[in-house]
Amino acid sequence: MNSAPVIRPASGEKVTLTYWAWLKDLQNVCDIWNAKNPNVQVNAVWIPGGNGGGYQKMHSALAAGGGPDLAQIELRTIPEFMLVNGLVDLARYGAKDYADRFDKTLWGQVSFVDGVYGIPQDSGPMGLYYRPDLLQKVGADAPKTWDDWAATAAELRKAKIYIDCFPLADPSWFTAVATQAGASWLKVDGDSWTINMTDDATLNTARFFDKAIDKDLVTTAYAGFSTPWFAAAAADNIATLTSASWGDALLEGVSGGKGKWRVAAMPTWPKGGYGSSYIGGSTAAVLANSKHPKEALEFAIWMQTSKEGIDALIKNCGIGWSPDRDYIGKQREQPSAFFGGQNYNEEVFLPATHEQNPDWSWWPITQQSFNILADGFRKKSSGGTLVDAVAQAEKNIITAFRNKGLSIRKVES
């Protein structure tokens, strides 16, 4: 499909684009575009979120030779859709001309070999949400390094408070923290994939949290933003949460939490690594059977990089961090009442976007790899270690790649 001739833009006649996404009220955003572009009308259709049913729907549509023009696909899922030849290479329609409008790290995550396979829509730079009142109890401030974090956690345990939770069942958090330390697990090298999950950055991160869990510094009973987590947070049993920028909206769901939380920079690793990391983030991708890829690309660029598009996406859909290099959105330039008047977006998350690991790239079986990793992490509760889990996961991921017929080899750091 990406070797077939480029489809030329429609000249003159009216074009209707269909856009599948799980963002709420997306049509309101499209309507702003529609009013200005009578010849390219965009019709938003709501689908269930990602692995909750949306991707299944897209895969079925692609298999049947149909599907929408545009679809919301998470950054980490882009390669999975490339594997079924489901995405249009937008570089062939001039996407690279817009590269300098986007955050470099995110643009890197939609670029593979010479192509561009999605237009970044939002992301989740990470920071540390914390409760000054609870940290005060043990005379601590927001921890600046992970060592500080561990020391504060030990003090908090004496007051029966956990500093945070460690999600065993969802390794995306561990992955984000290892990425911060400098890990870069999979890469394309010529005709083959290379994997390296046993580098120092990953193993040191695993060792650090092995120790933290063994010493009961973090709880593994639940993950952030799960029902039990909200109950624990409301009961003042959780002092901090290292999470993505989109966590702010979720945090507002903690009952009685207003005014109690603040945001600080993510704790850092002693040597090497980056100031922050990222969890989540999605793109607007053009699906393989679109008849109007050029128009779809133009709409996506308008939506993600124009001020009115970004503001409308934040207001109507509550998207995560805008991928635009220069504009974070009007709403986010203002202080927040929930965070006690702190102007945390400009103060914490904006600088965080400049301190992310730019080398990370996703791979075609990300979801399966995360499940493999989670299977290993769950053994932690019965005596296993995260270090062993990572090493074993690397072997299983290699097998899973080969079962798909993809070539992969292990490289040493």
Place this chain on the structure above:
Amino acid sequence: MTSTVSATRTRTPSSSLRGKSQHRKRMWAPWALLGPFLLLFILTFALPIIIAIGESFTKVTRHGIFGEKGVTTEFAWFSNYAQALANGNFIASIGRMLLFGVVQVTVMIAACTVLALLLESASARWPGFFRAAYFLPYGIPGVIATILWSFLYVPGLSPLIDIAGMFRIQLDFLGAGTVLWSIANIVTWTYTGYNMLIIVAQLKAIPTDVYEAAKVDGAGPWRVARSIQLPLIRPALVLTTVFSIIGTLQLFAEPQVLQSVAPAIDSEYTPNLSAYTTAFAYNDYNVAAAQAVLIAAVAFILSFTFLRLTNRSSK
């Protein structure tokens, strides 16, 4: 539709030597009546099964970094089955369901039998009310039931855990060792009333003269239950047990929903969850089809074995 039409057409000439029009009408009627059923049966049942079996013997191989250098589809013999069986999580999920079945089905069948006998005993008060009350949970969809129960399982929300905590008892409903039985509890709560109703129906079918004869012979309620009711509801018990065995292997909604609050439930906790994950998260429909065929085979073997055992012991 095509198959029904062609079936009618091929049959008519051979058997329409005399009374042509009348005969044709008679031949046509059963097919017309069966048509809607057959159409749905073939399209939504027979065809998917055939396609799934076909898929389970197919393998798709991609070349290059993203399959850009070509995709080959070939007949793979049993390699998908080998891959499914080599997956430790899938085998573990079947083992888990066997353990679950042995405990949960036994408890549930015993409970529903006792309830049915109590409700049908002569001294039962308001049997109609209690029958409806016990049956009520079945009317609540599994997903909703799981959400309801999860509020009793989650620490910080559950009054049960709080009360136990007052007596210094640590309850953990969602731990790696306990969550399976928390699911069993939800399943038992949902289906006991339903199975009870099947047994009650069978109990009601016992002729009253059998009871009268027993009374004349001086049998008390215990004796009636043991020697008359239990042997006569045997077919209902066998039926409910077989349904429960099949239902156990197909467990899906409860663990899927509970997953969000119980980190111990992995993406391949039950055989059906495993097949679902393989198909829709890993996009590997071929191995998923092989898993589905294997699950069906295990359900068939278990049900058949159970029927064999009960038939033998009754002889």
